[in-house]
Amino acid sequence: MLGGFRRPPWWAILLTVAAALLFVRLGFWQLHRADYKDELLRRYATAAVAPAQDFAEVARRPPSDAYPRVRVQGRYLADRVYLLDNPKHDDRGGVEVYVPLRVPDSDRLLLADLGFLPGNGSGETPQLPPLPEGVQSLHGLYLPPPGHGFEMGGDALPRQTRWPKTTIYFDLDQIAADLGAKLYPRVLGVDADPASIYVRVHALDFGNMPPARHRAYAFQWFSFAIAVVVILFVLNRKRGSRPSRPTDSR
Template sequence: MKRRWKKPSWLALCLVGFGIVAFSYLGFWQLRRAAEKELLLAAYAVAAVNDPIDLAEARRTAAPGFFPRITLRGRFDPIHTYLLDDQVRDGRQGVLAFAVFDPGDGSLPLLVNRGFVARDGTAGLPAMPPVPAGGQQLNGIYATAPGSGLRLGGNALPAQMQWPKLTIYIDTIEIGTDLGRPIDTRVLLLDADAASGFVREWTPQILPPERHRGYAFQWFCFALASVVIFIVLHWRRVQPGSK
């Protein structure tokens, strides 16, 4: 049985053209996201083994994708701590504890991520080690603040009168306003310490590059499917005796 090409309508051409462009764009976007995630993971891996630099140098050289390991001296604010809620480590829900730290050189305060503490199953806040008193020397990764995702319910900090304050995202501008003084837009991820009482695993909690490549493959398959469907619909069989 013979086949004959049926001239497609302008609508069909526009639809297949839009599908190819849109699906291809999404595929290449996922490939770019995979490359970005690889660079991010590599930056954290390098920072974990590099010798620390001082905070002032890290602030001078701060750039996207650059997360240096730093060392600094100063004192913790003994009162003001923020708990990032809805965190999961090894299947357990809990919080990340962010304490305010005042560098000894009098420069801008910054948030220090002391680590993860699991909830004990009760409705209250989990118990955690107290903030260390006196002068401290800290080592850790000078990193961007965790992503905020969807901000449902707005800023809950002003309505809370007791410390520590619970939040579902870390916004350094809002926290600075809550404290009544500006703070660094980056945070310090403390080096691991088995005696600290906190879990400190700083590999970014992100969608892995392999998953992005899988999504890219799916989008490219959709683009190919658009072409195949277009051809199948317009390359029709011709019945014997038909013109």
């Protein structure tokens, strides 16, 4: 063994190597997750400025890891509005507004995300502007639904008897059951419109695990790998013997 260190028992070396390899593997896994989400963000940014595709074609073969921009026609179910009451756009409060869209020649409804309607700081639900009637031509990104969030007290939608209905927990299955209709598995993030009262800043929802947090966890796991090796050496460092005190000859 190196000078100043004694040979550790075989089981200590084995445990140290196993732990270090595990931590390194977890670190690289976190880096791969960060790279994957960065790629999703790049695809999302590219899709936002891409030419719109026909919605029927995209819905027939939806890509699992892409966010196509689509064009679709349909009629709003203006009396069936849903408000998501926990978006993170504005400190003054507000709601994200979702409206079912009836698409021609389809037995499913498409939930359209009209955008964020800012509040006035009073805590009251903002006044919704009237929705246009007739067939609407919409453009937007075909997106996964927002994250579920934390549900307390079960499904609150059936207990509400007036529209619009408010929820802090977004679940397409619950909304479909409340509507008594089938829904497409994604939502339409309607394109931004300077003339609209809605704030339309659609973004991918990674919950509390954006790419930066994956990289932070990777650094943590790599630090653990270094730490277990350092601990092994520290625990097996030879301690020098204390010099003996001179005896008094008197």
